[in-house]
Amino acid sequence: MLNGRYLFEASPVVLPHLKQCGVPPEDVEAVFISHFHGDHFFGLPFLLLEYSELATRVKDLAIVGPPGIEERLRTVTEAGFPRVASKERTYQETYLELQDGLAGEVAGLKFLARSVTHVDDLQCFGFRVQLGGRTVAYSGDTKMCDPLLELAEGADVFVVECSCWDDTCGPHLSPHDVRELRRQLGPTPTFILTHLSAGHQVLDIEHVLVAEDLARFSL
Secondary structure: OEOOOEEEOOOOOHHHHHHHOOOOHHHOOEEEOOOOOHHHHOOHHHHHHHHHHOOOOOOOEEEEEOOOHHHHHHHHHHHHOHHHHHOOOOOOEEEEEOOOOOEEEEOOEEEEEEEOOOOOOOOOEEEEEEEOOEEEEEOOOOOOOHHHHHHHOOOOEEEEEOOOOOOOOOOOOOHHHHHHHHHHHOOOOEEEEEOOOOOOOOOOOOOEEEOOOOOOOOO
8 A cells, every 4th residue: 555545456355454554445536456366465345345335436546457357356256245246336447458568547546567477367567656755666476577577667665575585486486586686776776675584584674664454664
């Protein structure tokens, strides 16, 4: 969550986590989805349920994601909460489909999207966003690939996944990759590691912070 307004990914626990952090769900102005794996996407129907049944929303909501984002969201919402999917909205939803290199502005947030290399059967994206003179990069789920350097170069903060801590971790970044990114990018940006596996260890790398559930960072 960036500046209490911009949500990157919507895990199945995003709604209770927002509430535990004291962030009213209706304050979310834009949601950026990097890809359609369930741990990044399946929380969106719960947000729509909240807006429909509990916290009546009047502010417009922008949803940004891979091609097919609107159809995918309607499908999973209909499967889980049919009455929500068909209920008339008290606010306007807008959808923006990503493509590699797409640059634009959503709810006052300037962004650049780049395709990253995660899995072959899904289009996956990382983001670079600008707000108030600061730049934040977000890797999404990915293996090492050149677009990561373009997204992070010159940014203030790089939120980067690090899930690959053994030989069975799948298509993700490893501590070795994080060290290589740090070497190529130099001392900036500050890294914030996320999407950590259960067996992760402390990394002795300069200018690297490790996220935890409900953690807050001000840089």
